[in-house]
Amino acid sequence: MHTSPAPSGSFPSVRLRRLRQQPAVRALLQETRLTAGNLVLPLFVRHGDRMRVPIGSMPGQFQLSVDQLAAEAREAAELGLGGVILFGIPEHKDAVGSEAMSDVGIVSLAVQAIKKAAPDLLVITDVCCCEYTDHGHCGIVNKKTGRTDVDNDATLELLARQAATHARAGADVVAPSGMMDGMVAAIRAGLDGAGAGHVPILSYAAKYASAFYGPFREAAESAPQFGDRRGYQMDPAADPGQALREVELDLAEGADMIMVKPALAYLDILRSVRDRFPGVPLAAYNVSGEYSMIKAAAAQGWLDERGAALESLLAIRRAGAGIVLTYWAKQAAKWLAEANG
Numbered sequence: 024m025h026t027s028p029a030p031s032g033s034f035p036s037v038r039l040r041r042l043r044q045q046p047a048v049r050a051l052l053q054e055t056r057l058t059a060g061n062l063v064l065p066l067f068v069r070h071g072d073r074m075r076v077p078i079g080s081m082p083g084q085f086q087l088s089v090d091q092l093a094a095e096a097r098e099a100a101e102l103g104l105g106g107v108i109l110f111g112i113p114e115h116k117d118a119v120g121s122e123a124m125s126d127v128g129i130v131s132l133a134v135q136a137i138k139k140a141a142p143d144l145l146v147i148t149d150v151c152c153c154e155y156t157d158h159g160h161c162g163i164v165n166k167k168t169g170r171t172d173v174d175n176d177a178t179l180e181l182l183a184r185q186a187a188t189h190a191r192a193g194a195d196v197v198a199p200s201g202m203m204d205g206m207v208a209a210i211r212a213g214l215d216g217a218g219a220g221h222v223p224i225l226s227y228a229a230k231y232a233s234a235f236y237g238p239f240r241e242a243a244e245s246a247p248q249f250g251d252r253r254g255y256q257m258d259p260a261a262d263p264g265q266a267l268r269e270v271e272l273d274l275a276e277g278a279d280m281i282m283v284k285p286a287l288a289y290l291d292i293l294r295s296v297r298d299r300f301p302g303v304p305l306a307a308y309n310v311s312g313e314y315s316m317i318k319a320a321a322a323q324g325w326l327d328e329r330g331a332a333l334e335s336l337l338a339i340r341r342a343g344a345g346i347v348l349t350y351w352a353k354q355a356a357k358w359l360a361e362a363n364g
C-alpha cells in the first residue's frame with residue numbers, strides 16, 4: 024500500500040534536499056496534519072466542591088469536581104477540540120462498582136454539567152468497572168473457581184447498565200475499555216433497549232496490558248488491588264493478528280468506532296488496523312505514561328515539550344489514527360493555533 028515509485032534517477036541529478044530546503048516547499052508537501060478537531064481530551068471527575076486536585080503523576084492534569092466542568096467544557100469547545108472523554112472517581116467503591124450504574128453517579132452528573140455549559144461539545148464516557156470496584160479490576164471478580172478471575176459474562180450486564188446510564192445522562196458516545204469478550208454486543212443491546220439506539224460505541228478494541236497506564240491509575244485511583252490485567256488486556260508479545268481479530272469481532276458486534284491503545288508503542292498495530300479496515304473510524308489513545316514521560320523529561324530540560332508532544336501526535340496520525348485521545352489536547356490546540364496565526 025505504501026510502496027515508493029521506482030527510482031527515476033540518482034545523485035547528482037536527484038537531490039531530495041530540494042524538497043526540504045524552502046519552508047514553502049516543505050509546507051506544500053505536508054501530508055499528515057494535526058487539527059484540534061481530531062483531538063479528544065480525557066477528564067477525571069470527582070465528587071466535592073471547587074476541587075481541582077493536581078495529579079502528581081501527570082503534571083498539568085487535575086481531578087475536577089463537577090462545578091469545575093462548565094469552564095473546562097467551554098474552553099474545550101472554544102479551542103475546537105473534537106470532544107472530551109470522562110473518567111469518574113466514585114465516592115464509594117464496592118465489589119460490583121454500583122456507582123457506575125447510578126443516575127446520580129459522578130459520570131452522570133459530569134455529563135449533565137458539560138452538556139449544560141457547552142451543548143455542542145462531544146462527550147464520550149469511558150465504560151469500565153475498574154474505577155468503581157473496590158478490587159480495581161475491570162469486572163466482577165469470581166472466586167468460585169478457586170482462582171481469582173474476572174467473570175466475563177457476569178460483567179457484561181454491568182457494562183450494559185453503565186452505558187445505558189451514561190446515555191440517559193446525555194453522553195454522545197460510550198467507550199467500553201474493559202476488554203471483556205462480547206462487551207460491544209451487550210452494550211449495543213443495553214443501549215437499544217434503553218431507547219439509546221442513536222448512541223455510537225467507540226470500542227477500545229485492541230487494548231494492551233501496558234506499563235504505560237501507570238500514571239493513569241493514580242489519576243483515576245483504579246490500580247488493581249491484587250494481580251494484574253493480563254487475563255483480559257492483550258499481550259504485547261502476541262501475534263499482531265490478534266489485534267485484527269479483536270477489531271473484527273467488535274465490528275461484528277456493532278462497534279461504530281475502534282480504538283488502539285496505547286498509541287506510541289503500538290504504531291504498527293494502528294497501521295495494520297487502518298489498512299485492513301479502511302473506512303472504520305480509528306482512534307488511538309496517547310496514554311498517561313506517554314504523556315508523563317515527556318513531561319518529566321521536559322521538566323529536566325532534556326526534551327522540548329512542545330516539539331516532542333506534537334511529533335508524537337503527528338506520528339500517531341501518520342500511523343493511521345483519525346482521532347487521538349491525548350492529555351495535550353488543549354495545549355496542542357493552542358500550539359496549533361499559534362503556528363497558524
Ligand code: PBG
Binds near residue numbers: 235237238240312
Ligand atoms: C480503564 C482505563 C485505563 C486507561 C483508560 N481506561 C486503565 C487501565 O486499563 O488500567 C488508561 C489510560 C491512560 O493510561 O492514559 N480500564
